Amino acid sequence: MKPPPFGYAAPRTLDEALAALAAAPGGKVLAGGQSLIPLLSMRLAAPPALIDINRAAELDTLRTGDGGVRVGALARHARVERSAEAAAVQPLLRRALRHVAHPAIRNRGTVVGSLAHADPAAELPAVLAVLGGTVEAASPEGRRTIPADDFFRGPLECALGPGEIAVSAFFPAAPPRTGSAFAESARRHGDYALTGVAAVVTLGEDLRVTAARTGHLGIAATPLVLDLTAAAGSAGDWPAAAAHVRARIDPDADIHASADYRRHLTGVLTERALRAAAADALRRARD
Amino acid sequence: MEETHEIVLTVNGTHRTARAPARRLLSDLLRHDLGLTGTHVGCEHGVCGCCTVLLDGAPVRSCLMLAVTAAGHEITTVEGLAAPDGTPSPVQRAFRECHGLQCGFCTPGFLCTVTALLRDTPRPTEEQVLDGIAGNLCRCTGYQNIVRSVHRAAELLSEREGGA
């Protein structure tokens, strides 16, 4: 099917975009369109107006510093994936982005759009959540910084208010002796995952485990972050940590997988990701 | 009457203008307004890859882009891959040589995708080829000959580089 009719604005600056959104109650921001346009074509969404931010060049930014990676609202998945600077500061971003859809979709879809879309099966929300990142939002009243914990509210629901535009997302840098890994299982390459996990492991000076966290996708309404430091212990008992996750989660069944299968698969992937993250941490500690 | 917008863009090196409502998909603008029916539409929600075109050189789904968003950009469709005199491009020749197509429905999307893939990765590994075409579906060939076509196209392109 084709999208229903809608009003259209193509602002060239953020201020113009905020004004256009304020003037069109119920209007939606159009970024990469890789989630919104299918929803329009399937007539699952019929907003009165679209505010197309693709011409607002000031949002097309990718900044990397010691503190982390700040991704502007128009930075496409592909650009962030290719950035050597971003991968050096926070390697988990590239590791996760490789699992997001296909290259042609990543050429258009944006990182911030993916966060705003808040699909429970999407990779980037779990990455932002496990890293404790933030989203910067702008409205005619000003700006605010929303921590990942508060940002994801439910399936396809985030904390942005009706007149707000997400300007950027901040992914904190990997601290010293900290490694990460991403693992997921999908029916077909490039599909949304049945379940997936981003793991982050930190070692102490003595190379014993001091922190282990996972961010899960596909098993709850919002990204689920679990602190597995105690379950894994300082020696890094990854099977025990995975058993803890299996006991702790309550995934839903759907046509693709039963709840039991999802739970089992989540355990397997968690163990694998934690092991890989610990190996990565060790490599980084020795560098 | 629904509001329409003047859309000016470059398609296969030619300046083109059309008037269309904001909801016109780029795929429909190409096919219906500009008569370039080489771009095929299968699923219309981003899954099959038939509608893939090059936007400023990068493969994108034309069914997931509004034509108004594409205004001012350069689009290359399957009609723009051959030389001006009609000589098929190396990628097109490779698909013909290796039987990389049967019904041809998926072919325009594959040709555009592979053209960009080999430009960015002239000597792809098997894995890079599989990853590069993973977003394009074909219901006929079973993919084996498509994969062979991609490797053959890489050969033809490198011969051209070396021999020219």
Ligand SMILES: Cc1cc2nc3c(=O)[nH]c(=O)nc-3n(C[C@H](O)[C@H](O)[C@H](O)COP(=O)(O)OP(=O)(O)OC[C@H]3O[C@@H](n4cnc5c(N)ncnc54)[C@H](O)[C@@H]3O)c2cc1C
């Ligand atoms: C075939 C296919 C497979 C896919 N597979 C995956 C996958 O495996 N994993 C995955 O994570 N994603 C997948 N996607 C989705 C893709 O990653 C999208 O790019 C992403 O979810 C949304 O980004 P976008 O820029 O395209 O946003 P849009 O589609 O433009 O917008 C999505 C939503 O976010 C809102 N929004 C966007 N930007 C802002 C902003 N700056 N401020 C406020 N609101 C905003 C929009 O109003 C809309 O509601 C897939 C898409 C397709 C078509």
Ligand code: FES
């Ligand atoms: S028609 Fe565009 S991806 Fe299928």
Ligand code: FES
């Ligand atoms: S050749 Fe028929 S779909 Fe690919």
